[in-house]
Amino acid sequence: MYLLKLLLRNAFRHKLRTSLTVLSITIAILAFGLLRTFISAWYAGAEASSASRLVTRNAISLIFPLPLSHKDKIRQIDGVRQLSWGRWFAGIYIDEKNFFANYAIDAKDYLALYPEFIFPPDQQAAFLADRRGCCVGTKLIERYHWRIGDIVTLKGTIFPGNWEFVLRGIYHGRDESADERLFFFHWDYLNESLKKTAPSRADQVGWYIVEVTDPSRAAEVAQAIDKTFKNSLAETLTETERAFFLSFVSMAGAIIVAIQLVSLVVIIIIIAVTANTMAMTARERIGEYAIFKTLGYRGWRIASMIIGESLLITMIGCLFGIALTPPAAKIFGKIVGTYFRAFRVDMATIYIDIGIAILVGLFAAIVPTWRATKIRIADGLRRIG
Amino acid sequence: MGVPISYSFRNLWTRRLTTVLTASGMALVVFVFAAILMLAEGLRKTLVETGSYDNVVVVRKGSNSEVMSWVTRYQASLIETQPEVAIGADSQPLLAKEMVVLITLPKRMTNTPSNVVIRGIGASSLALRPQVKLLEGRMPRPGLSEIIAGRSIAERFKGGGIGEILRFGMRDWIVVGIFDAGNTGFSSEIWGDADQLMQAFRRSVYSSVILKLRDPSEFERVKERIESDPRLSLEAKRESRFYAEQSESMARFLRILGTALTIIFSLGAIIGAMITMYSAVATRTGEIGTMRAIGFQRMSILGAFLAEALLLGLIGGCAGLFLASFLQLLTISTINFQTFSELAFSFTLTVDIVWKGLVFALIMGFVGGVLPAIGASRMNIVESLRTS
Numbered sequence: 001m002y003l004l005k006l007l008l009r010n011a012f013r014h015k016l017r018t019s020l021t022v023l024s025i026t027i028a029i030l031a032f033g034l035l036r037t038f039i040s041a042w043y044a045g046a047e048a049s050s051a052s053r054l055v056t057r058n059a060i061s062l063i064f065p066l067p068l069s070h071k072d073k074i075r076q077i078d079g080v081r082q083l084s085w086g087r088w089f090a091g092i093y094i095d096e097k098n099f100f101a102n103y104a105i106d107a108k109d110y111l112a113l114y115p116e117f118i119f120p121p122d123q124q125a126a127f128l129a130d131r132r133g134c135c136v137g138t139k140l141i142e143r144y145h146w147r148i149g150d151i152v153t154l155k156g157t158i159f160p161g162n163w164e165f166v167l168r169g170i171y172h173g174r175d176e177s178a179d180e181r182l183f184f185f186h187w188d189y190l191n192e193s194l195k196k197t198a199p200s201r202a203d204q205v206g207w208y209i210v211e212v213t214d215p216s217r218a219a220e221v222a223q224a225i226d227k228t229f230k231n232s233l234a235e236t237l238t239e240t241e242r243a244f245f246l247s248f249v250s251m252a253g254a255i256i257v258a259i260q261l262v263s264l265v266v267i268i269i270i271i272a273v274t275a276n277t278m279a280m281t282a283r284e285r286i287g288e289y290a291i292f293k294t295l296g297y298r299g300w301r302i303a304s305m306i307i308g309e310s311l312l313i314t315m316i317g318c319l320f321g322i323a324l325t326p327p328a329a330k331i332f333g334k335i336v337g338t339y340f341r342a343f344r345v346d347m348a349t350i351y352i353d354i355g356i357a358i359l360v361g362l363f364a365a366i367v368p369t370w371r372a373t374k375i376r377i378a379d380g381l382r383r384i385g
Numbered sequence: 386m387g388v389p390i391s392y393s394f395r396n397l398w399t400r401r402l403t404t405v406l407t408a409s410g411m412a413l414v415v416f417v418f419a420a421i422l423m424l425a426e427g428l429r430k431t432l433v434e435t436g437s438y439d440n441v442v443v444v445r446k447g448s449n450s451e452v453m454s455w456v457t458r459y460q461a462s463l464i465e466t467q468p469e470v471a472i473g474a475d476s477q478p479l480l481a482k483e484m485v486v487l488i489t490l491p492k493r494m495t496n497t498p499s500n501v502v503i504r505g506i507g508a509s510s511l512a513l514r515p516q517v518k519l520l521e522g523r524m525p526r527p528g529l530s531e532i533i534a535g536r537s538i539a540e541r542f543k544g545g546g547i548g549e550i551l552r553f554g555m556r557d558w559i560v561v562g563i564f565d566a567g568n569t570g571f572s573s574e575i576w577g578d579a580d581q582l583m584q585a586f587r588r589s590v591y592s593s594v595i596l597k598l599r600d601p602s603e604f605e606r607v608k609e610r611i612e613s614d615p616r617l618s619l620e621a622k623r624e625s626r627f628y629a630e631q632s633e634s635m636a637r638f639l640r641i642l643g644t645a646l647t648i649i650f651s652l653g654a655i656i657g658a659m660i661t662m663y664s665a666v667a668t669r670t671g672e673i674g675t676m677r678a679i680g681f682q683r684m685s686i687l688g689a690f691l692a693e694a695l696l697l698g699l700i701g702g703c704a705g706l707f708l709a710s711f712l713q714l715l716t717i718s719t720i721n722f723q724t725f726s727e728l729a730f731s732f733t734l735t736v737d738i739v740w741k742g743l744v745f746a747l748i749m750g751f752v753g754g755v756l757p758a759i760g761a762s763r764m765n766i767v768e769s770l771r772t773s
Contacts, residue, residue, distance in 0.1 A: 020659055155447060157448055252722075266415070
């Protein structure tokens with residue numbers, strides 16, 4: 001018990017220095033927590049995916065469409081319960097900076113496949129009834145303040161021209177992981193227009209969403225679909241929704257690795273700052289350690305005093321940092337909200353934070369401890385400052 | 386001024402451990418700061434060098450990359466007849482009708498798939514891009530299923546090496562050559578005969594038309610004529626500008642990320658410097674009193690401690706930049722979200738980044754040292770002598 005008292009007294013002997021060190025640890029833990037949350041936000045799409053949904057796309061790459069005629073062949077495959085399709089539109093709302101995902105969907109079946117998008121019932125019916133209708137997630141509404149009945153114009157990049165849509169529905173996610181930043185409209189609307197302006201591009205879809213009857217058979221069904229179209233003009237690549245999202249994440253792999261490296265650097269920076277504080281503290285108290293030794297204290301007792309003090313300081317900083325991470329993540333999530341669907345701090349981050357704080361506390365104490373335990377009593381008593 | 390300053394320098398040496406720890410904290414911040422600026426600069430440089438000022442890219446109106454663009458054969462031949470197009474040595478116009486698509490290829494190391502640009506080229510494509518040099522093998526012969534791969538594709542993707550075979554579009558394509566295009570986006574592309582590739586992908590339209598201007602100053606005229614022609618609905622851009630635009634949003638993303646990170650990190654390092662300087666002042670109270678007693682002015686004391694903090698920052702800054710300069714040996718490849726294709730580029734250190742890094746380090750030193758230094762300069766002579 002007296003050890004703890006001693007630690008607390010010692011730690012706050014230099015109030016300014018200790019509080020500055022605690023502050024820097026708080027900042028570092030906060031930064032680390034935010035970086036980890038940032039990384040997990042990349043993976044949010046994969047986490048929210050359903051195990052029973054498969055994505056079928058052109059095997060060459062995503063930019064190549066699939067013919068609409070594939071749909072009947074896929075339906076016949078054993079294990080397929082339901083299917084729908086979409087096509088990437090890549091329209092621009094006023095300016096390129098206003099980026100949000102927008103695509104054409106085979107509306108009725110598509111929404112049935114995504115029970116996590118929840119509409120007020122009348123709005124869903126209104127959307128399905130209006131071919132020029134579109135529906136968007138609540139996060140986009142927060143950003144652009146559209147109201148039901150508004151006309152939203154997107155400038156096509158893949159499909160030239162200005163396209164007008166009437167806002168008919170606003171959905172929200174069933175839980176936090178559902179993506180609330182999407183913009184859907186009717187594939188029929190796109191297709192009918194293409195039939196008039198660019199007939200060679202009509203009756204094509206970007207990808208099929210296939211629901212399987214039993215998630216444990218997903219791999220088997222995926223293989224069966226790809227086998228059906230092997231050696232055809234439009235070979236397919238079918239994978240689970242999760243694998244589909246992960247392939248996007250892995251393309252940005254270098255950026256994620258860079259962010260991970262940076263979070264390692266944060267840890268090293270706190271080690272340097274804390275080690276510095278401990279080194280200064282130990283240097284000033286060399287005389288005291290010599291007195292302790294004269295009184296008969298062993299090396300390990302002195303060591304435990306230094307290590308304990310170091311751990312105490314890092315743990316206080318760590319607690320502040322953990323407490324501040326969720327509100328900071330919330331603010332950060334508001335700023336970059338349109339790029340990332342979810343910005344949540346998970347429990348693992350908090351455990352890792354604590355682990356790091358312990359690690360930093362131990363590392364920072366190594367050199368001072370070594371110096372303090374090695375010093376000869378006479379030298380220690382003689383030395384000043 | 387001489388004595389207090391040399392006194393400060395010697396102090397940094399005496400408290401080596403503290404100096405090293407504080408400076409290394411700052412060095413890491415400068416390292417991260419420089420690394421992210423170098424990354425954004427490398428990306429920008431790669432894409433800017435890809436385009437040349439004399440060339441014009443013609444794409445469909447509203448498309449921001451070649452992959453999204455459509456140019457019909459009819460439109461392409463209308464552009465071919467523009468008088469501003471330069472004439473090559475073989476008395477043919479220096480103009481290439483190209484097709485650009487993306488294909489998914491697995492990487493050699495990890496087997497993870499990524500999007501790679503395939504460019505269908507014409508007879509003049511190589512002449513239009515003097516930066517592209519054939520390293521090994523030969524050019525693909527028109528009419529055959531042959532392709533050549535850029536250096537970074539050959540190194541990083543399965544089936545990209547010379548003599549290897551890639552299968553797409555229901556055909557086997559043999560890699561007959563490797564080309565090097567220096568630090569440009571072309572190094573991350575695969576080239577083949579445009580007509581063969583269009584057949585394989587069942588496409589009847591080109592993606593873009595590249596032409597060299599007879600006289601670079603005639604750009605405005607040809608741009609105006611192409612864009613006002615109702616048969617075309619195309620737009621013309623200088624090639625250099627076309628590629629520079631493709632780096633913008635990614636470079637902006639990196640810059641915002643980098644600035645946010647370095648601001649947070651620098652707070653940590655500034656606090657580190659502050660701790661060091663406060664303790665430097667605290668442990669030397671007696672010495673400060675002595676100096677004041679023998680006639681040094683308050684300003685000299687302030688200057689001495691500020692100089693110490695700035696020197697600490699300078700050491701940190703130099704160390705950080707020294708570490709960051711090694712990053713130039715690395716090549717990074719990531720997806721460019723604007724074109725959705727894989728691009729390889731390297732960290733690029735410029736004089737500008739060196740200056741920014743050093744100024745940043747000095748600012749960190751200054752902010753960390755200014756309060757302790759003011760505190761030191763305002764000490765009362767008698768009291769400070771008594772405390773020692």
